[in-house]
Amino acid sequence: MATKTSMGRFMLPAALLAATLVSVASKQTDSPEVGVPYLYKGLIVWSFFWAFLDAFTIGANDVANAFANAVGCGTLTHRSACLVACIFEFIGVIALGSNVTDTIRSKMVDVGLFTHDPYVLATGMSMVNVGSGGWVLAATLLSMPVSTTHAVVGAVLGIGITAFGWNGVVWDFNRKGFLSVVASWFISPVLAGTLAAIFYMTVKILILKYPDEVALNRGIKLMPVYMFFTFGTIWGFMFMKGIPALKKAPFSTTIPLTVGLGVFHAILGFVLVSPWLRRTITDKENLPWYTIFYSPCVSVGSMGYYTTFASDDEEKAPKPQLAPQQPSQQQPVQQQFPGQPQMMGYPGQAMGMPGQQPMMGSYPGQSMGMGGYPGTQQQMSPYGMPVMGSAFGVEDFGRSIAPGFYQDVGAKREEDAHLHTSAFQADSMVEEMFKFLQLSSCCFFSLSHGANDVANAVGPFASVWGVYSTGKVEKKAPVPIWILIYGGVALDIGLITMGHHIMAALGNRLTLTSPSRGFCIELGAMFTVMVASKVGIPVSTTHCISGATVAVGMCNGNMDAVNWRLFAVIFGGWIITCPAAAFVTGMLFWGVVSSPKPLPTNGFFTGSVPTVN
Secondary structure: OHHHHHHHHHHHHHHHHHHHHHHHHHOOOOOOOOOOOOOOHHHHHHHHHHHHHHHHHHHHHHHHHHHHHHHHOOOOOHHHHHHHHHHHHHHHHHHHOOOEEEOOOOOOOOHHHHOOOHHHHHHHHHHHHHHHHHHHHHHHHOOOOOOHHHHHHHHHHHHHHHHHOHHHOOOOOOOOOHHHHHHHHHHHHHHHHHHHHHHHHHHHHHHHOOOHHHHHHHHHHHHHHHHHHHHHHHHHHHHHHHOHHHOOOOHHHHHHHHHHHHHHHHHHHHHHHHHHHHHHHHOOEOOOHHHHHOHHHOOOOOOOEOOOOOOHHHHHOOOOOOOOOOHHHOOOOOOOOOOOOOOOOOOOOOOOOOOOOOOOOOOOOOOEOHHHOEOOOOOEOOOOOEOOOHHHOHHHHHHHHOHHHHOOOOOOOHHHHHHHHOOOOOOHHHHHOHHHHHHHHHHHHHHHHHHHOOHHHHHHHHHHHHHHHHOOOOOEEEOOHHHHHHHHHHHHHHHHHHOHHHHHHHHOOOEOOOHHHHHHHHHHHHHHHHHHHHHOOOOOHHHHHHHHHHHHHHOOOOHHHEOHHHHHHHHHHHHHHHHHHHHHHHHHHHHHHOOOOOOHHHOOOOOOOOOOO
């Protein structure tokens, strides 16, 4: 009994001593590198490269996703969509982009945990660009539209778990942890889809279901109303989401501004847009798009008229036959293969505006030419021999770096014929009215994307640069203008070179698209993001557009009008984005940070061979 008592006397002090030792061992201490700037030049060069990849894939996936409907329904060609997107994305990055970003953008890992080891945080943020950019690149090549924001979230998640275990990550929904991201997989598409479906059904009931002439007149009369809702939503979106400096502005400021600007654009619609649409579509005047700003000053018929379609007699008339030429008189020509898309349009019409005939076509039985590109043939000499170097000209170089420019991106495919025949289709001239609204929403959507989402790529690199230039960890990292420009250029290059993958996948393969559908899809997505960002509901722009596209497809009243297999693939991509980016980033971070480091005195990375003792 005495022995047990004596043992009990020593157990309490021993437990206290053990607890003290554990607390001392777990207490963080400053690394000698704290406060020492410009260490590890190799790290900053490494980060610089991978930040380009991350921004590149954002352009190829996220930006292309925003313009897929406009390209699919013929409002814009792929080339003109890239031009518009590059301009507005770059303006958004430079003019509206935030000059300060969170050190750990997703806020799912406490940045204070890295205060004592700043260069470890810098290494982790460089790995975020690797993991996020690598996954989005793979998804783009597989034609899966994924959320680049969630890819960054998953990458940061991998850093937190690798460094501090499961407790190193914020999971709580109320604290906007990872469970809020999981919720957004369902909240985003459902909210956007519901709104887009409501918008499209109102358009269908009020305009599209009527006969062609009646529907055209009703649509032109209602154009000021649609401009009020469209531009009201656009400006509300810009105030609450698009312009970082105004995100925290009170409702008493943003709501009156939104309504006032909506009324202003409705007046413009009544004075300028409706008369211009009536003259261009109904009267078939050949008015270029820029005359919309001063159409009342343009006299009727002064720019001529266009003919919509060839007459039946012209179509039935036999085509003239050319006499065969002698071999010595033959000239090198561009061979035209069946199914190759033609450049069609009305004289004087500019890209994508009402009055332009969209590029439509399919590729059944199309031949493959030099380099594997459709409809191309190597230049031949008069003697039947290939011209040296002709296969490596400017056009071939363009095809190699931007193949989408030489393809009919978003064209209707033969295998999707059943999908499209199951969908409701309105008269093409009625659909022309909505091109103006769809193009406007695309431009502002792109402007907002450049102002916000480019930080997914430059944010981690700005964190690395902040640590490299100060040797300290700050909760808010300043973003130099040259980093914003760097990210904007990389984003535009990604869109030009690889954006056709996502545009083709969402163009007409998920469901049949048209200007009226695309306008409602983008309006529903913008309205959802605008409201959700203000009330604190986590949503993804990519998920909103995809969900709205499916919902509008369901408004056809036929479930066969939606490609459910493709949607299942897209939804699967949403779910595996965070885990995939987290796994790749975590493994890379663990391997690099825990790897052996050579002593500086041993001559590594000095460019010279040390003397062996």
